[in-house]
Amino acid sequence: MEFEIVLVSCITAAALAIPGVFLALKNMCMVSDSITHTVILGIVLGFFVTKDLSSPLLIIGATLTGLLTVYLTESLYKTKLVSEESAIGVVFPLLFSIAVLLITLFASNVHLDTDSVLLGELAFIPFDRLVILGVDLGPKALYFGLGLLLINLAVTLIFYKEIKLSIFDYTQCALYGFRPWAIHYLIMSMVSLSAVISFNVAGSILVVAFLSIPAITSYLICKDFKQMIITSVLVAVLNSSLGCVFAFALDVSIAGSIAVVSLLMFLRVFLFSKKAGLLMKFLDKRKRREEYLKSLVLYYINKEGNFQKACGIVRDKRVMKKLVKEGIIKNSP
Amino acid sequence: MEKIAVEVKNLVVSYKEIPVLWDINLKIPKGCLFAIVGPNGAGKTTLLKAMLDLIKADAGFVNIDKTLKVSYVPQNSSVSWDFPATCFDVVLMGSYRSLGWIKRPGRKEKNNAAACLEKMGMLEFKDRQINELSGGQKQRVFLARALMEEGDIFFLDEPFRGVDVVTEKEIIRLLKSFKEEGKTAVLVHHDLSTLCEYFDYMALINKSLIAQGPCSEVLLSEKLTQAYNGKISPFGVGYANIASNVR
Numbered sequence: 001m002e003f004e005i006v007l008v009s010c011i012t013a014a015a016l017a018i019p020g021v022f023l024a025l026k027n028m029c030m031v032s033d034s035i036t037h038t039v040i041l042g043i044v045l046g047f048f049v050t051k052d053l054s055s056p057l058l059i060i061g062a063t064l065t066g067l068l069t070v071y072l073t074e075s076l077y078k079t080k081l082v083s084e085e086s087a088i089g090v091v092f093p094l095l096f097s098i099a100v101l102l103i104t105l106f107a108s109n110v111h112l113d114t115d116s117v118l119l120g121e122l123a124f125i126p127f128d129r130l131v132i133l134g135v136d137l138g139p140k141a142l143y144f145g146l147g148l149l150l151i152n153l154a155v156t157l158i159f160y161k162e163i164k165l166s167i168f169d170y171t172q173c174a175l176y177g178f179r180p181w182a183i184h185y186l187i188m189s190m191v192s193l194s195a196v197i198s199f200n201v202a203g204s205i206l207v208v209a210f211l212s213i214p215a216i217t218s219y220l221i222c223k224d225f226k227q228m229i230i231t232s233v234l235v236a237v238l239n240s241s242l243g244c245v246f247a248f249a250l251d252v253s254i255a256g257s258i259a260v261v262s263l264l265m266f267l268r269v270f271l272f273s274k275k276a277g278l279l280m281k282f283l284d285k286r287k288r289r290e291e292y293l294k295s296l297v298l299y300y301i302n303k304e305g306n307f308q309k310a311c312g313i314v315r316d317k318r319v320m321k322k323l324v325k326e327g328i329i330k331n332s333p
Numbered sequence: 334m335e336k337i338a339v340e341v342k343n344l345v346v347s348y349k350e351i352p353v354l355w356d357i358n359l360k361i362p363k364g365c366l367f368a369i370v371g372p373n374g375a376g377k378t379t380l381l382k383a384m385l386d387l388i389k390a391d392a393g394f395v396n397i398d399k400t401l402k403v404s405y406v407p408q409n410s411s412v413s414w415d416f417p418a419t420c421f422d423v424v425l426m427g428s429y430r431s432l433g434w435i436k437r438p439g440r441k442e443k444n445n446a447a448a449c450l451e452k453m454g455m456l457e458f459k460d461r462q463i464n465e466l467s468g469g470q471k472q473r474v475f476l477a478r479a480l481m482e483e484g485d486i487f488f489l490d491e492p493f494r495g496v497d498v499v500t501e502k503e504i505i506r507l508l509k510s511f512k513e514e515g516k517t518a519v520l521v522h523h524d525l526s527t528l529c530e531y532f533d534y535m536a537l538i539n540k541s542l543i544a545q546g547p548c549s550e551v552l553l554s555e556k557l558t559q560a561y562n563g564k565i566s567p568f569g570v571g572y573a574n575i576a577s578n579v580r
Contacts, residue, residue: 025413027415159435160437161435161437162429162435164418165426165429167416168412168413168418168426169411169426171387172407172412175385175387175403175405175430177430178429219417223419223460224417224418224422225416227417228417
């Protein structure tokens, strides 16, 4: 059972990591937060039409609401009267609150509360099983996750070149005769569909974490788009499996544990990665500065003939002391 | 009569109902270096973009010879600099148009990309991140991408901005070699003193077209005064330069 949870969360995380990269490179991470909340409106409307919480129409409705969110946000932003963040701040609460109102007005007796949609629970995965002709084929979430992963992989593989060009250079993309707006909405459909399918399992907060953290972690270490996608998927899988393991060991919320591990992983790269880490950069810079100042001191000692005079010229006293301490120079007049 | 590469007729473009280009009529001959010149805010970039249909016009039309493949080198700012791409990647993207949808670049395109980088003297920076380059180097990479597109007509928006003299001369040398191959280049240009040295034809605009024709003719006419009228020190030191250049 535990294995099933690990498997499903890894697959879901991997599936989300792919569109997450596109979002991060488009500087749209916060749009994912917006989408994961507003899709609930699509679910509610879909439910009113079908009267069935397990209908696939709900997924389509929710995906379309996600796209509507993006469209409204961008239209608002394009008026140039509000900033992009403000546009998100207007559209997201608007659609979300309509959904909440609709639920409380017309669907309060149905099991369609905001908690179940927003918080999802990984621990319940093994209880909702796919049974065909009496044969237990594993948890349903596994198949949703696998399907999503396949769709995201396929779209990325087929349109890799177009996606890359449209994110990097929108104008050129249009000039080459590709349709950058179509590719943009293709990406947004991926994000929206991913959010809808996976937040049943993961909950909206974790979906945002799945979408953005692996992407920004790999962004710090990768120089290449393809490399970034692959690294992001690997990071996502690693984060989820470690997160699950910790959750089982400490008996805490799995979603919470995965989110914390993801954050720690990001911090690890942010601070300690050899290439991009903040701390490593700082240490490296300090070392180079020291080397440089040492040579500067030696130059002045050579020129002025004594250490005291060199001390008077070079301003960094810390380096001077270090030179004496290391025995490179004798502190004598 | 020379063949015409681009014909602009009665073109009007506006921002918020204020025309920024007014009734522009322009003919760009095939196989020449053509400069679009004018003061700041005259609508030079807008004209270039309207020619490429990147901005919608309110009136008139632009006719680019259907047989010509168009290449565009925008001003520095229009790409996403944070994107994880190396110089080589960027140049390779120049092959995407001829590849069309879905098809990926293969060995042939990759070799070609390396050759284009080499032509622009950027091969040693092949694996460098694009945002780690200097202004001039970036410009070279985008020219290499334009080379990769194998265009017949090049539109360059102020390619000399923030570029040192050596790079500027190299870009001009490249453009002149294009010209020898019968290709056309249209540039937005700022420096009046180098106009005659670099270009064959020019259009002088300030919202509307003031003059067009061979550089030496346009520069010597009183039209220049008209174009830059009302600006502080319209020619400054430049004018003496132009005059001596022309003679």
